Amino acid sequence: MPLGPWERVEAALTLLAIDPAGLKGLWLRARASALRDRITGALGALPLPVRRIHPTIGDDALFGGLDLAATLSAGTPVVQKGILDEPAALVLAMAERTLPGLAARLGTALDAPRHCLIALDEGAERDELLPLGLVDRLALFLDLDGLPWGETREIALDPERLAAARTRLAAVAKAGNRRGRPLPSRMGRLGTGARIDLVGTLRAAAPWQPLRRRQQKTDAVLLVRPSDIRIKRFRETSDRVLIFAVDASGSSAMARLSEAKGAVELLLGQAYARRDHVSLLAFRGRDAELILPPTRSLVQTKRRLAGLPGGGGTPLAHGLRLALAVGLQARARGMTPTVALLTDGRGNIALDGSANRAQAEEDALKLAASLRGSGLPAVVIDTANRPQPSLAALARALDAPYIALPRADAHKLSNVLGAAMGD
Incomplete structure (x- = not known):
């Protein structure tokens, strides 16, 4: 059954709270309102500290630099840390006004699995959009246009369920940062955390369809058995x-x-x-x-x-x-x-x-x-x-x-x- 508009919002926030750095963030298209505040208020469930930034933020604030006032007071160079020095959930207000330079810097920061970005797109016109360099990186998108307040409710994300989901996610991932070229799929079974090769599974099941229909006396379009399951494999490298x-x-x-x-x-x-x-x-x-x-x-x-x-x-x-x-x-x-x-x-x-x-x-x-x-x-x-x-x-x-x-x-x-x- 397809999710309703508010259920999609809750699902997106749940996914973001489970793996913010992996999903890299959320593009939220909505004007400033109580409805948007209800959504951003749920960001406290993320396992990252929330840091608010704006389209005119400077490099010193992002990457750190010399603290001039403290340096003059101390008489020795005093360096202040930047927002990007520690993992964080970055909430970018008026994201549609982001200049290409800042978009490139934020995109590079998102490429390291440490931060996530919640881009608050307040564009009034349909052509006022988030820079493509950020759009391509953010896995989640929500548009609140036309969503009535009466069809929403308070967002309550259960910390224990989120923690359990993060544990399961870590258990099924390949250890560390793994990647690799695909290898031919092999026979396997569901429930092992491996990814199913749908095409390979259908290819294995196809020759047996006439015989299975006769045996089971059914006109079902597709009959798949456990022996048909094929699992994807990769030549892994770190x-x-x-x-x-x-x-x-x-x-x-x-x-x-x-x-x-x-x-x-x-x-x-x-x-x-x-x-x-x-x-x-x-x-x-x-x-x-x-x-x-x-x-x-x-x-x-x-x-x-x-x-x-x-x-x-x-x-x-x-x-x-x-x-x-x-x-x-x-x-x-x-x-x-x-x-x-x-x-x-x-x-x-x-x-x-x-x-x-x-x-x-x-x-x-x-x-x-x-x-x-x-x-x-x-x-x-x-x-x-x-x-x-x-x-x-x-x-x-x-x-x-x-x-x-x-x-x-x-x-x-x-x-x-x-x-x-x-x-």
């Missing part, structure tokens, strides 16, 4: 993530960082269709810092990489330890990580923070053994003017390829790393 661990120490740090930034952007641009991700961490001074968590967002990447500092000691072991943590976290999310180490020399800062070269080298080799034991693939790129035996030894400890690139530009780096990832 989304890949390349983790750059970049040596930001020493006098040549700025040039090395510049080329690493360029390689990150090149790889992201080339990998968009393959759903590959990149991550960047830098080690300098006495510690390592995660500059860019795994992402596919070119806009966010460029903002995060701008003004990355360099110089100081070489805490190589800290960099390897952070790369291991990022790689294990990515793998736990169903991704396939590869670590790319870019450096031109030996570590001279130990894990305890001391400037003890011997201890620093021992710590780095121990971390390399841990990386190797974890099964994370890696590649060591030596950017020194002359090949460094210590880096070749580190590569052997990692069981990783060792590549000497004394004049590594962004294009060479992206080609080498693409080859390392099997492209």
Whole structure:
């Protein structure tokens, strides 16, 4: 039985509350009214915090930036977080007025499975519509035009039922971010969480129809038995993530960082269709810092990489330890990580923070053994003017390829790393 207008509204909100990031959001075409407020009031059932934005919002608010007032008050740079730094349900008012630039930024943010967008389209004319870049991404659409208030009711979404639905959804999904080319379907049964191959099932059942009609003495158009069921199969692969661990120490740090930034952007641009991700961490001074968590967002990447500092000691072991943590976290999310180490020399800062070269080298080799034991693939790129035996030894400890690139530009780096990832 088809759903009525208000039942469709309730069904859409239920689906959105179960998997907001997967569905990416809702295009709600409605003028400001008590009816629209009734619908947006149900967004509290989403497992994401609700953040309200407007068509003129700036990049600083979205991606973060320098807090000028706090900086002047403190006398040191104070950086404020952006709305997109944390997963959120973004409620965009007057969405029909969204300019192409903002639409592109929001579309890129939606491509990462973290956010969802509720676009409140208040257009009075039929040609006042949401930008196509957002329309193509949002799975749900509701138009409240002509829906009387008297045919609506309060929306009550049961938190326990939503939680149970999310658990079932997680149970039937392929682990992590899986994708792949279709394979020939196979015999199977319903209720296993697999997807039925309707054409294959009908093809298997078709030759037996005359015999089954005679046996059952019926003129039914189609008789399907459990043995006819065919299940879809895919050659599964995980989304890949390349983790750059970049040596930001020493006098040549700025040039090395510049080329690493360029390689990150090149790889992201080339990998968009393959759903590959990149991550960047830098080690300098006495510690390592995660500059860019795994992402596919070119806009966010460029903002995060701008003004990355360099110089100081070489805490190589800290960099390897952070790369291991990022790689294990990515793998736990169903991704396939590869670590790319870019450096031109030996570590001279130990894990305890001391400037003890011997201890620093021992710590780095121990971390390399841990990386190797974890099964994370890696590649060591030596950017020194002359090949460094210590880096070749580190590569052997990692069981990783060792590549000497004394004049590594962004294009060479992206080609080498693409080859390392099997492209």
